[in-house]
Amino acid sequence: MSISRNDVAKEAGVSPTTVSFILNNKIEHFNPLTVKKVRDAAKKLGYTPNKIAQALKTGKSNIIVMWVYRMTSMYTSTIIKYTQEYLQEAGYDVIVKDVRKLHNFTNEMIVDGILAFDCLDYTLLYKKEVQIRLPIVSVGKNIVNSFDNVSYDLSDGVLTGLTSFVKKGYKKIGFLYVSGESENDVRYNTYKDFIKKNGLKEYILKLDDQFDDIKTEKNIKECPFLKDLDAILSHNDFNSFRFIKIVKDLGINVPKDLKLISTDNVSMSNYYIPTLSTVEIPIKSMCRTAVDFLINRIKDPNIPVQEKVYVSSFIERESSI
Numbered sequence: 128m129s130i131s132r133n134d135v136a137k138e139a140g141v142s143p144t145t146v147s148f149i150l151n152n153k154i155e156h157f158n159p160l161t162v163k164k165v166r167d168a169a170k171k172l173g174y175t176p177n178k179i180a181q182a183l184k185t186g187k188s189n190i191i192v193m194w195v196y197r198m199t200s201m202y203t204s205t206i207i208k209y210t211q212e213y214l215q216e217a218g219y220d221v222i223v224k225d226v227r228k229l230h231n232f233t234n235e236m237i238v239d240g241i242l243a244f245d246c247l248d249y250t251l252l253y254k255k256e257v258q259i260r261l262p263i264v265s266v267g268k269n270i271v272n273s274f275d276n277v278s279y280d281l282s283d284g285v286l287t288g289l290t291s292f293v294k295k296g297y298k299k300i301g302f303l304y305v306s307g308e309s310e311n312d313v314r315y316n317t318y319k320d321f322i323k324k325n326g327l328k329e330y331i332l333k334l335d336d337q338f339d340d341i342k343t344e345k346n347i348k349e350c351p352f353l354k355d356l357d358a359i360l361s362h363n364d365f366n367s368f369r370f371i372k373i374v375k376d377l378g379i380n381v382p383k384d385l386k387l388i389s390t391d392n393v394s395m396s397n398y399y400i401p402t403l404s405t406v407e408i409p410i411k412s413m414c415r416t417a418v419d420f421l422i423n424r425i426k427d428p429n430i431p432v433q434e435k436v437y438v439s440s441f442i443e444r445e446s447s448i
Contacts, residue, residue: 130172130173130174131174132146132147132150132174134172134174135150135165135168135169135172135174138168138171138172139161139164139165139167139168140164141161141164141165145157145161145165146165146169149161149162149165149166150165150166150169150174151187151189151218152189152217152218187239188237188238188239189218189219189220189239190219190220190221190222190237190238190239191214191219191220191221191222191238191239191240191241191242191421192221192222192223192224192238192240192241192242193207193210193211193221193222193223193224193241193242193244194224194226194229194241194242194243194244194246194249194250195207195223195224195225195226195244195245195246196225196226196227196244196245196246197225197227197338198223198225199338200363200365201364201365201391201393201395202363202364202365202391202393202408202410203244205393205394205410206244206266206410206414207223209410209411209414209415210242210244210414210417210418211223213414213415213418214418217418217422219239222238226243226246226249229249238261239261239262239425240261240262240263240264240421240424240425241253241261241262241263241264241421242263242264242266242417242418242421243263243264243265243266243267244266244267245266245267245268245269246267247265247267247269247271250263250265254273254274262275262421262424262425262428263275263421263424264276264277264417264420264421264424264433265277265278266278266413266414266417267279268281268312268313270436272432272434273432274432275420275421275424275432275433275434276433276434276435277413277416277417277420277434277435277437278435278436278437279408279409279413279436279437279438279439280313280436280437280438280439281313281314281317281390281406281408281439282313282317282439283438283439283440284390284406284407284438284439284440284441285313285314285317285318285321285360285390285406285439285441286317286321287406287440287441288360288388288404288406288441288447289317289318289321289360289388290321291388291441291443291447292357292358292386292388292447293325295386297357297358297386298327298357299327299328299330299352299355299356299357299358300322300327300330300356300357300358300359300360301330301331301332301352301353301356301358301359301360302314302315302318302329302330302331302332302359302360302361302362303332303334303359303360303361303362303366303367303370304331304332304333304334304362305333305334305336305337305362305363305366306333306334306335306336312362314360314362314390314406315362318360330352330355330356330359332346332347332350332353332359333346334346334347334366337365337366340369343366343369343373344369344373347370347373347374348373348376348377353374353377353379354377354379356385357385357386358385358386358387358388358447359385359386359387359388360387360388360389360390361387361388361389361390362390363389363390363391364389364390364391364392364393364395364396364403364405365391365393366389367387367389367396367403367405367446368395368399370387371387371399371401371446381401381446382401382445382446382447382448386404386446386447386448387403387404387446387447388404388405388406388441388446388447389403389404389405389406389446390405390406390408390439391405391406391407391408391410392405392406392407392408392410392442393410396444397444401444401445401446402444402445402446403444403445403446404441404442404443404444404445404446404447404448405441405442405444406439406440406441406442407439407440407441407442408437408439409437409439412437413435413437416435420433420435
């Protein structure tokens with residue numbers, strides 16, 4: 128038997144209207160004890176509001192869709208974790224979609240807003256093709272000025288990390304990067320500029336496909352200059368973990384034989400052996416700001432464009448000492 132709003136109201140001893148307000152997170156005018164009674168009653172009875180019916184009736188679904196480029200990376204998993212947490216605190220349910228599998232934008236019309244993580248091309252296409260647009264916030268490395276966005280600049284952190292290598296006397300510094308993703312990336316460009324300014328030689332180790340373990344191992348093991356390197360900058364923590372394991376099989380120990388600095392600072396980087404020196408992307412703060420920006424835009428579509436750029440920092444741990 129399905130549970131209705133009236134059943135929850137009867138269990139909590141309040142009116143169905145009160146149940147509707149509280150379960151839609153409109154609680155500012157209610158006693159906290161009443162809010163708790165209604166939520167406890169709904170939980171006890173297993174009541175779940177019909178989001179589609181709500182959306183058709185009120186024009187609001189209390190659902191946010193997250194667009195991500197790839198769900199399987201550690202970086203993306205961390206983003207999803209924090210964003211879901213903050214949205215649920217604000218009373219929103221979350222749908223996560225891989226934009227590579229997004230065939231059209233019309234299915235998004237049932238949601239209240241979009242958080243687009245590291246998929247600027249899709250965001251721009253949405254803004255171009257869809258006439259009645261939902262509130263949308265772009266989040267990631269790309270800085271845009273035409274709509275709400277939260278971005279990060281890794282150049283300071285990368286530069287500090289590379290400088291620490293040179294100060295320790297390391298001259299043969301490599302860069303581990305992903306084909307197709309790094310040529311226009313600030314990590315790649317900062318590395319090339321730094322090497323040139325310091326009169327050093329470039330050592331670039333390219334991975335054909337970071338999600339193909341066989342290709343990744345082949346790329347690393349067949350690198351002709353690997354055993355000559357003093358230090359290496361890695362494009363992300365995910366690749367750093369695998370790099371350390373693969374070179375160990377070749378008799379190269381990080382950090383004894385080769386120093387390594389990574390980027391991202393996912394939670395596992397502080398528990399891996401060795402712990403990763405890394406350029407931190409402030410993921411948690413970015414997710415918090417992105418959620419705040421989107422809620423602001425939902426409440427008032429006419430506010431000025433909201434922008435925030437986070438500056439990275441270098442965290443030194445065991446892998447580069």
